[in-house]
Amino acid sequence: MILFGKYMSILFKAQMQYRTSFFLLSLGQFFVPFSVFAGLYFLFARFGQVEGWSFYEVGLCFAVIHMAFAISECLARGFDSFSSLVASGEFDRLLVRPRNTILQVLGSKFEFTRIGRLAQSVAVMIWVLIHLPIEWDAIKVVTLILMVISGVFIFTGIFMLAATLCFWTIQAIEVANIFTDGGREMAQYPLSIYKKWVTRFFTFVIPFGCTNYLPLLFLLGKTTGPDFIYMLIPLVGVFFILPCLLIWQFGVKHYRSTGS
Amino acid sequence: MKPYFSVIKLRLLYGLQYRGAAFAGVATQFFWGFMYIMIFEAFYSHTHTEPPMTLNELVAYVWLQQAFLTLMALWFSDNEIFDLITKGNIAYELCRPCELYGLWYAKLLAQRLAAALLRSFPILIIAFLLPQPYRMMLPPSLTTFLFFLIALVLGLLILVSISMFIYISVFITMSPTGSLLMLGVVGEFFAGLILPIPLMPSWMQVLASCLPFRWTMDFPFRVYSGQIPEDQAWIGLVVQLVWLVVLVILGRFCLRKALGKVVVQGG
Amino acid sequence: MISVQGLNKSFKVARRSSGLRQATKALFHRDYQTVHALSDISFSIQPGEIVGYIGPNGAGKSTTIKVMSGILVPDSGSCEIMGYTPWKDRARYVKNIGVVFGQRSQLWWDVPVIDSFELLRDIYKVSPSEYKANLSLLVETLQLSDLLHTPVRQLSLGQRMRCEIAASLLHSPTLLFLDEPTIGLDAVSKLAVRQFIKTYNNERNLTVILTTHDMNDIEALAERLILIGKGHILFDGRLKALREKFGAHKTLTIDYKESASNIDIIGTTILSQTGQRAVLGVDTKQINVSEVIGKLSEQLELSDVSVEAQPIEELIVQLYQEYEL
CATH class of the missing domain: 3.30.70.250 (Malonyl-CoA ACP transacylase, ACP-binding)
Incomplete structure (x- = not known):
């Protein structure tokens, strides 16, 4: 953990060497999801609601997912851009160091400009929370925080899976976009608006449903049943990282036997 | 013309070598298509007012977007040209016996065509075979289809002339990131990639019609489904032509200015 | 110190053919070819030796280095270095080795050299006293004192290589792999690098395995030479013996x-x-x-x-x- 912080500080120092470009890119990152949000807004302006969800309810879903995505893109960028690490042979360097590979790959890159994206989702969240009649209590606050954390773990897990794929081929890497960018776009709406098979896939295989749908129902008071169960549901999303870690280890093993 | 065919052939060969990439690309595009259609379907299912575009027309719109994304996406760019400008090797390019604007234009066009050839057809063929409501409709008549083809070609030409400005801007900024990001976000939005233009509020539709981006994708795709009837499509084609001429003349002018600056700097 | 016995390693490589028709065919079917990168490689190296490991491109040099540094697992054969099998106890083994890839940098590009050194100290868990002692020795012998606070991107290639070598010795390894350490360097820098390796080898009894295409490196540094070609060892012995035999x-x-x-x-x-x-x-x-x-x-x-x-x-x-x- 300490080493992770050290990696972060050295890369932040490096980033600060290019201050202007950092601020401009952060600003750009603020506006990229802005157009997506505008699209969402205009759709609701025309149709009013979707499957019983109001604009502000979907807005909360949007904010949580984009926040999680921004954080994981910042922290787990090393996995997200792993193909270049393999292609340049830099991964060999990580293997001749006496630390575990996951920590080193995480530490190889941070994308601090995602602060812009994060700022945008925070702004959206504040805006929708003002308009949503939620009666806040401790459990709900914890749930909201856990939702974001769980999202971070899921996205990081997907980045890791995509990175593992690089050990076999870096051509098909575009397919990973389905689950990162695609997952993000998909999960910015409550999953119930999709077809059953999609909802099931994104609940039981990639547990976005545990991040945004089920706890969202609870926050909006659309559920019955004990509160703390809903509070803990996001934690299920966190466990998604475990199989990803195993698959990563398997990938590293494969790499070390083929060297490709 | 011959060099440009070689570029296309080379790109095709290159693309074929990377079969994994091609399959992955098609799969990705399909996922996005399905997702958008499902979202729109959900919005359409409980609406009380009549939307300006039927779901069928919208489905065709989405599939055409996905199929022609590599043809029409502004962020799809050529790093060689960027490097040429930023690393100062532009001098070599100026020694060639071709006019730079035409040369780059042809190169960019060829790249987009080659990339799209590998992706468009598989996506379109599968989209025609899907079950309802995802199936792509046929155009209502042959003349509509012809209109669509002309509009598509003009749209592509407009798009390449817009993308030329990104390369020209690099002469001034020395980094493509900014202009790619700005033009990418604005262009994508006003080309209807995020929200189809007919679903926008009317004031925004007016704004979109005043910008060139709409004429690259939105217009041809609506002509295809007949959402823009033939008698109006005529006018659209004329508008497209005007935009194309204006953009190319402006682009040439800007490029000449930018090159002049390079020569003065002794770069 | 190092004992390598009968190492074998082969790779499967997809065959690429030219022509549009061939390429289309390859879309659905692909031929694979097995390449024997290493066949029955055996040698042993004593502590304190400097060994030049040479061969043309694609001969299996870097595969051997990768196996010996724990990156690659061989198909068969054994390799024992300081009591470890490199590919088995990777994390514990690599604490004892230093690796310099001449064409790649292990320093962080945009920050001063000293920051990279400190991060490496934390990665290798070097104790403060050991770090201090090593750093001052390296700074003195490699003349780094003016470079330590400069960002790496502003260093010349020769300056950078000196820093690279220092970086790989901070954790006092007993075995050092140098992969083309003088590539692209000017004559003065080359001499400085060679001089340093020689001295450090003498003082610390450091074992060095050196791959290079510059025979002057070999002549200046290596008493012993291993020549590899097409995955086989062709010659293993003193430089003088090579001259007598072939020269x-x-x-x-x-x-x-x-x-x-x-x-x-x-x-x-x-x-x-x-x-x-x-x-x-x-x-x-x-x-x-x-x-x-x-x-x-x-x-x-x-x-x-x-x-x-x-x-x-x-x-x-x-x-x-x-x-x-």
């Missing part, structure tokens, strides 16, 4: 007064000839150099004669040709 050629340069007569002596080849100067290659297996000079002085009026052993560079080229590499 039967000497180069003879003569200056003489203008003369019309032709030089034609069995066992020699004319490498170049102008009006008053000729360069001859002499195959000492066929004829002695002194005999050649004797015969020449009979034909020509010699004004100057110089004899050189065949440069090692040429010797290696000759070897590559002999083994058809």
Whole structure:
């Protein structure tokens, strides 16, 4: 953990060497999801609601997912851009160091400009929370925080899976976009608006449903049943990282036997 | 013309070598298509007012977007040209016996065509075979289809002339990131990639019609489904032509200015 | 210290063919080819040795280094280094080695060198006292004191290489892999790097395995040479032995007064000839150099004669040709 912080500080120092470009890119990152949000807004302006969800309810879903995505893109960028690490042979360097590979790959890159994206989702969240009649209590606050954390773990897990794929081929890497960018776009709406098979896939295989749908129902008071169960549901999303870690280890093993 | 065919052939060969990439690309595009259609379907299912575009027309719109994304996406760019400008090797390019604007234009066009050839057809063929409501409709008549083809070609030409400005801007900024990001976000939005233009509020539709981006994708795709009837499509084609001429003349002018600056700097 | 026994490693490579039709075919079906990168590689290295590991591109050099540094797992064979099998206890083993890849940097590009050093200290868990001692020694011997607070991107290649080498020695490894450490360096930097390796090897009894294409590196540093080609070890021994075995050629340069007569002596080849100067290659297996000079002085009026052993560079080229590499 300490080493992770050290990696972060050295890369932040490096980033600060290019201050202007950092601020401009952060600003750009603020506006990229802005157009997506505008699209969402205009759709609701025309149709009013979707499957019983109001604009502000979907807005909360949007904010949580984009926040999680921004954080994981910042922290787990090393996995997200792993193909270049393999292609340049830099991964060999990580293997001749006496630390575990996951920590080193995480530490190889941070994308601090995602602060812009994060700022945008925070702004959206504040805006929708003002308009949503939620009666806040401790459990709900914890749930909201856990939702974001769980999202971070899921996205990081997907980045890791995509990175593992690089050990076999870096051509098909575009397919990973389905689950990162695609997952993000998909999960910015409550999953119930999709077809059953999609909802099931994104609940039981990639547990976005545990991040945004089920706890969202609870926050909006659309559920019955004990509160703390809903509070803990996001934690299920966190466990998604475990199989990803195993698959990563398997990938590293494969790499070390083929060297490709 | 011959060099440009070689570029296309080379790109095709290159693309074929990377079969994994091609399959992955098609799969990705399909996922996005399905997702958008499902979202729109959900919005359409409980609406009380009549939307300006039927779901069928919208489905065709989405599939055409996905199929022609590599043809029409502004962020799809050529790093060689960027490097040429930023690393100062532009001098070599100026020694060639071709006019730079035409040369780059042809190169960019060829790249987009080659990339799209590998992706468009598989996506379109599968989209025609899907079950309802995802199936792509046929155009209502042959003349509509012809209109669509002309509009598509003009749209592509407009798009390449817009993308030329990104390369020209690099002469001034020395980094493509900014202009790619700005033009990418604005262009994508006003080309209807995020929200189809007919679903926008009317004031925004007016704004979109005043910008060139709409004429690259939105217009041809609506002509295809007949959402823009033939008698109006005529006018659209004329508008497209005007935009194309204006953009190319402006682009040439800007490029000449930018090159002049390079020569003065002794770069 | 190092004992390598019967290492084998092969890779499967997809065959690529040209032509549009072939490429389309390859879309659905692909041929694979097995390449034997290493076949039955065995050697052992004593502590404190500097070993030059050479061979043409694609001979299996870097595969061997990768196996020995724990990156790659071989198909078969054994390798024991300091009591470890590199690919088995990777994390514990690599604490004892340092690796310099000449073409890649292990320093963080945009920050001062000292920051990279400190991060490496934390990665290798070097104790503060050890770090301090190592750093001051390295800074002194490699003359880094002016460079430590400069961002890496502002260093020249030679300066950077000195920092790279320091970076890989901070955790006091007992074995150092140098993969083309002098590539792209100017003459002064090359000498500095060689000088340092030599001294450090003497003082710390550091074992060094060096791959390079620059035979001067080998001549300056390595007592022992391992030559690999097509995955096989072709030669393992002292540089002198290599010369005795293969270096039967000497180069003879003569200056003489203008003369019309032709030089034609069995066992020699004319490498170049102008009006008053000729360069001859002499195959000492066929004829002695002194005999050649004797015969020449009979034909020509010699004004100057110089004899050189065949440069090692040429010797290696000759070897590559002999083994058809």
